[in-house]
Amino acid sequence: MTIGIEEANREALDRIFRAEPVWTGVRPAGEVIEGLGEGILLHAGPPIEWERMCGPLRGAVAGAIVLEGWAGTLDEAAKLAESGDIAFHPNHHFGAVGPMTGITSRSQPVMIVENKAFGNRSFCTLNEGLGKVMRFGGNDEAVIDRLRWLGDTLGPALAAALESAGGVALKGIVARGLSMGDEMHQRNVACTSLLLRELAPALARTSPDAEKLAGILEFIGGNDQFFLNLGMAIGKAVMDPARDIEGSTVVTAMSRNGTDFGVRVSGTGDAWFTAPVEMPAGLYFPGFSEADANPDMGDSTILETMGLGGFAMAAAPAVAGFVGAGSAADALNCTRTMYEITSGRSPEWTLPALDFQGVPTGIDIMKVIETGIAPVINTGIAHKEAGIGQVGAGVVRAPMACFEAALEAFAEKMGVDSE
Amino acid sequence: MTIGIEEANREALDRIFRAEPVWTGVRPAGEVIEGLGEGILLHAGPPIEWERMCGPLRGAVAGAIVLEGWAGTLDEAAKLAESGDIAFHPNHHFGAVGPMTGITSRSQPVMIVENKAFGNRSFCTLNEGLGKVMRFGGNDEAVIDRLRWLGDTLGPALAAALESAGGVALKGIVARGLSMGDEMHQRNVACTSLLLRELAPALARTSPDAEKLAGILEFIGGNDQFFLNLGMAIGKAVMDPARDIEGSTVVTAMSRNGTDFGVRVSGTGDAWFTAPVEMPAGLYFPGFSEADANPDMGDSTILETMGLGGFAMAAAPAVAGFVGAGSAADALNCTRTMYEITSGRSPEWTLPALDFQGVPTGIDIMKVIETGIAPVINTGIAHKEAGIGQVGAGVVRAPMACFEAALEAFAEKMGVDSE
Numbered sequence: 152m153t154i155g156i157e158e159a160n161r162e163a164l165d166r167i168f169r170a171e172p173v174w175t176g177v178r179p180a181g182e183v184i185e186g187l188g189e190g191i192l193l194h195a196g197p198p199i200e201w202e203r204m205c206g207p208l209r210g211a212v213a214g215a216i217v218l219e220g221w222a223g224t225l226d227e228a229a230k231l232a233e234s235g236d237i238a239f240h241p242n243h244h245f246g247a248v249g250p251m252t253g254i255t256s257r258s259q260p261v262m263i264v265e266n267k268a269f270g271n272r273s274f275c276t277l278n279e280g281l282g283k284v285m286r287f288g289g290n291d292e293a294v295i296d297r298l299r300w301l302g303d304t305l306g307p308a309l310a311a312a313l314e315s316a317g318g319v320a321l322k323g324i325v326a327r328g329l330s331m332g333d334e335m336h337q338r339n340v341a342c343t344s345l346l347l348r349e350l351a352p353a354l355a356r357t358s359p360d361a362e363k364l365a366g367i368l369e370f371i372g373g374n375d376q377f378f379l380n381l382g383m384a385i386g387k388a389v390m391d392p393a394r395d396i397e398g399s400t401v402v403t404a405m406s407r408n409g410t411d412f413g414v415r416v417s418g419t420g421d422a423w424f425t426a427p428v429e430m431p432a433g434l435y436f437p438g439f440s441e442a443d444a445n446p447d448m449g450d451s452t453i454l455e456t457m458g459l460g461g462f463a464m465a466a467a468p469a470v471a472g473f474v475g476a477g478s479a480a481d482a483l484n485c486t487r488t489m490y491e492i493t494s495g496r497s498p499e500w501t502l503p504a505l506d507f508q509g510v511p512t513g514i515d516i517m518k519v520i521e522t523g524i525a526p527v528i529n530t531g532i533a534h535k536e537a538g539i540g541q542v543g544a545g546v547v548r549a550p551m552a553c554f555e556a557a558l559e560a561f562a563e564k565m566g567v568d569s570e
Numbered sequence: 571m572t573i574g575i576e577e578a579n580r581e582a583l584d585r586i587f588r589a590e591p592v593w594t595g596v597r598p599a600g601e602v603i604e605g606l607g608e609g610i611l612l613h614a615g616p617p618i619e620w621e622r623m624c625g626p627l628r629g630a631v632a633g634a635i636v637l638e639g640w641a642g643t644l645d646e647a648a649k650l651a652e653s654g655d656i657a658f659h660p661n662h663h664f665g666a667v668g669p670m671t672g673i674t675s676r677s678q679p680v681m682i683v684e685n686k687a688f689g690n691r692s693f694c695t696l697n698e699g700l701g702k703v704m705r706f707g708g709n710d711e712a713v714i715d716r717l718r719w720l721g722d723t724l725g726p727a728l729a730a731a732l733e734s735a736g737g738v739a740l741k742g743i744v745a746r747g748l749s750m751g752d753e754m755h756q757r758n759v760a761c762t763s764l765l766l767r768e769l770a771p772a773l774a775r776t777s778p779d780a781e782k783l784a785g786i787l788e789f790i791g792g793n794d795q796f797f798l799n800l801g802m803a804i805g806k807a808v809m810d811p812a813r814d815i816e817g818s819t820v821v822t823a824m825s826r827n828g829t830d831f832g833v834r835v836s837g838t839g840d841a842w843f844t845a846p847v848e849m850p851a852g853l854y855f856p857g858f859s860e861a862d863a864n865p866d867m868g869d870s871t872i873l874e875t876m877g878l879g880g881f882a883m884a885a886a887p888a889v890a891g892f893v894g895a896g897s898a899a900d901a902l903n904c905t906r907t908m909y910e911i912t913s914g915r916s917p918e919w920t921l922p923a924l925d926f927q928g929v930p931t932g933i934d935i936m937k938v939i940e941t942g943i944a945p946v947i948n949t950g951i952a953h954k955e956a957g958i959g960q961v962g963a964g965v966v967r968a969p970m971a972c973f974e975a976a977l978e979a980f981a982e983k984m985g986v987d988s989e
Contacts, residue, residue: 330751344767347767361775365771468925503888
């Protein structure tokens, strides 16, 4: 049986490494995500009902309902959400991912990433920038207005530029980003800059209004985390083909909704193994402290699932400082430790500071349990109340209980299969 | 006397660290460099006459003469240069710097960097890109055509954008670049990307022709070394105020013309202390070897003079591989060694991989002689014949004899002064 598992895990890794993610377009979510219609909202993490949602997720839900015009005010929106007339589903069930609260609603533009090696597609909203934003539970007029600008102006402009450019291949941008201090979760300054560099000529060719073009270049250029959402879409597009490989103990998704942390494993299909989310340990923005913090949240752990974020901490000593994870040596050791719980090392995404060893890829639930080492995650920290936003950044661990439950279910399934 | 030297060196460092370099404009060299008229060419390194010039420098001289229309063919140009009717001067004598051959002629557009803290200005040509280029001795029609495009199209567009943007502050871009794998000599991918990000909105506002704008964005975006020349202009603007401090043993310029290596020291004014240049030890492009290589060349060592390039190798483990300087640990040690021959550490330009220690700044000729450690330089390698171009990249040391001669002259001057 162990040999079967090794083979299955090699197959999972092979699919991950053969992926060819390309940013092909931007469209309103309702046009490209099948089944995302009126009265439906997608959220980060495993399934959750309104009653159990945390403050920022509720705030984002209310904001999205106002954005979609299903209610006129945030209060009415909250009542509508509570009434049971809004259906909530995980992004992951619809081929999508979203950072933090991760709300995806039908009118929001989503980036489309196609995995050319396998033909599957993934979706993620456009990054809103920093400050008060919906992904951190912000929902006031400024937040809604910016979301409308993303839909009216930025989304269509990016769509036209991508069509003109024939898409943007993303694997090489991530590879360069890793040699430029990004780990693509808490630091995307290099990838954002490289992306803008690549897309700017096509934007110039397809945006006839100079002032509008300048505004678009300023918005992307003014937001170091613009690439984050694209990195997440890469993660979803890369990891999805590794789902459902019989006998594989490789993790295909880690995700959190602010209440529960969920893990999916290749050999157990699309079942979620959940446990209560943990509280990040990190650094807080001036005026905030751990007392303000919401527990861990977002689909962004798809980055760690494919070997980036905390797993690629060695690429980003500057992030180690930002998230309170220590010195440059600690950053190297963080990645080294993740080699102990992964199935392989990426042949193309390498770390100069570790003499070009590949990032640790393919979390193996058996190794997690054997070593007692939980996957490390770099994360933003949201205020626990709705409407406030980001208060810090830190490091958090995936809860061990998820992996224990997953391994139990896996063993049971293998036992049943081998009868 | 030593206390006097210490004080003088502190003053030199203080001036270096207080510098505020800003890219303020682009103009034809003849309009802004006083005295650069017809029949005059500026070159890299200390003074040199035609007879002693190396192959690539002669090639670039001939190309520049054709570009300026002083001769119709490269052969006629070489004859004109040989005749004595062309006057050759170092860039450094005109407030300028140039990479490799470093030819500056009156019609070429130069970037203007103003040191706002001191009011001095420096000049450097625009980077031509990779492949066959004049800075590596290239001089065929394609090289000349590209130089004309720099003058006709890119230069004026950048000038308009800079005017609209009110200039671009450069100190912060270098600081970010150091946290993104650049050492600004052999690797400028981060700084080039950050610069484009910052300038793109202004370019969009001031370039009405969409196709021309797209071409400009493609040219800059397609050349990872675009920032190199700007980095050099920063070096000249930052180091010039540290010249002529009585009693200071800090190096204010290192430069090579492909035949001689020259060093200037603050306390000895503008005298050059020269020695034969050395041959870089490096890696060669496919099809080339050390037998093809020209010895060390260019004003680009102004970067090492202010603490970047080889001195900042710890920022750029990927460069260590590119120039054949070894592993990531070797890159860290390269910077650590340069602390032994410098007067201080930059408070603003820091190295994440060394837990945010500042780059080693202010080469002290006394420490060089005492330790026997020569400054390390990351450099491109040109083919030794005219017209071919770059054949590799490597590491080279500044010749010890320059520092010995400088220290002797310094001691003599101090002795005379103290009589």
